[in-house]
Amino acid sequence: xxxxxxxxxxxxxxxxxxxxxxxxxxxxxxxxxxxxxxxxxxxxxxxxxxxxxxxxxxxxxxxxxxxxxxxxxxxxxxxxxxxxxxxxxxxxxxxxxxxxxxxxxxxxxxxx
Amino acid sequence: xxxxxxxxxxxxxxxxxxxxxxxxxxxxxxxxxxxxxxxxxxxxxxxxxxxxxxxxxxxxxxxxxxxxxxxxxxxxxxxxxxxxxxxxxxxxxxxxxxxxxxxxxxxxxxxxxxxxx
Numbered sequence: 234x235x236x237x238x239x240x241x242x243x244x245x246x247x248x249x250x251x252x253x254x255x256x257x258x259x260x261x262x263x264x265x266x267x268x269x270x271x272x273x274x275x276x277x278x279x280x281x282x283x284x285x286x287x288x289x290x291x292x293x294x295x296x297x298x299x300x301x302x303x304x305x306x307x308x309x310x311x312x313x314x315x316x317x318x319x320x321x322x323x324x325x326x327x328x329x330x331x332x333x334x335x336x337x338x339x340x341x342x343x344x345x
Numbered sequence: 346x347x348x349x350x351x352x353x354x355x356x357x358x359x360x361x362x363x364x365x366x367x368x369x370x371x372x373x374x375x376x377x378x379x380x381x382x383x384x385x386x387x388x389x390x391x392x393x394x395x396x397x398x399x400x401x402x403x404x405x406x407x408x409x410x411x412x413x414x415x416x417x418x419x420x421x422x423x424x425x426x427x428x429x430x431x432x433x434x435x436x437x438x439x440x441x442x443x444x445x446x447x448x449x450x451x452x453x454x455x456x457x458x459x460x461x462x
Contacts, residue, residue, distance in 0.1 A: 267450065267451075269453075274455045274456050275351075275438045275440075275453040275454055275455050275456040276389070276438075276453050277453070278450055278451075278452065278453075281450050321388065321389070332379065332391055332394060333379075333391070333451060335388045335389050335391075336388065337387070337388045338388055340386075
């Protein structure tokens with residue numbers, strides 16, 4: 234059965250800290266891995282990763298995929314209180330109507 | 346670009362009534378839209394995949410007669426919760442995938458919070 238596992242499930246840090254969120258997967262016909270940020274409403278897209286070893290960066294956020302290890306990390310440097318959210322990882326399978334398989338998310342709380 | 350809207354954002358209804366939720370892609374065409382529900386502190390649960398012009402594909406355990414999906418055009422899909430009960434109270438989110446492109450990215454609507462009394 235396809236699955237996506239995120240760790241840790243929750244994390245509390247202080248402003249300015251750097252955090253690393255993990256996502257591992259077991260999915261047949263892997264096509265891509267996506268990271269989303271969810272605050273009070275629906276998820277907003279952060280990154281899509283398809284190739285191993287190529288870092289994607291957006292401001293203080295960056296992410297990289299390791300297809301050999303079947304995993305990805307999401308880094309946030311110099312965290313701010315506005316980074317507090319649930320970070321969701323999802324993997325797209327090439328078959329099966331190309332639906333996303335979701336992890337449970339990492340709940341990040343950044344304290345001032 | 347790639348904006349998805351949902352209407353209504355919040356609805357409260359009595360048990361036994363039906364509720365329709367609309368999902369629109371505002372600035373792109375979407376051959377495929379997805380409907381999710383999310384319970385508090387849980388991840389997204391895919392309910393069904395909606396393809397324009399054809400019947401929706403429902404996930405195991407989701408009653409197709411209770412959750413009616415209509416994807417009438419490339420920019421609109423609707424989810425109707427029929428004869429709603431309190432256990433149907435949840436956060437319903439749609440997403441849309443760009444038509445014709447190579448991208449796999451799904452863009453999400455803001456969600457609809459349904460409360461059934």
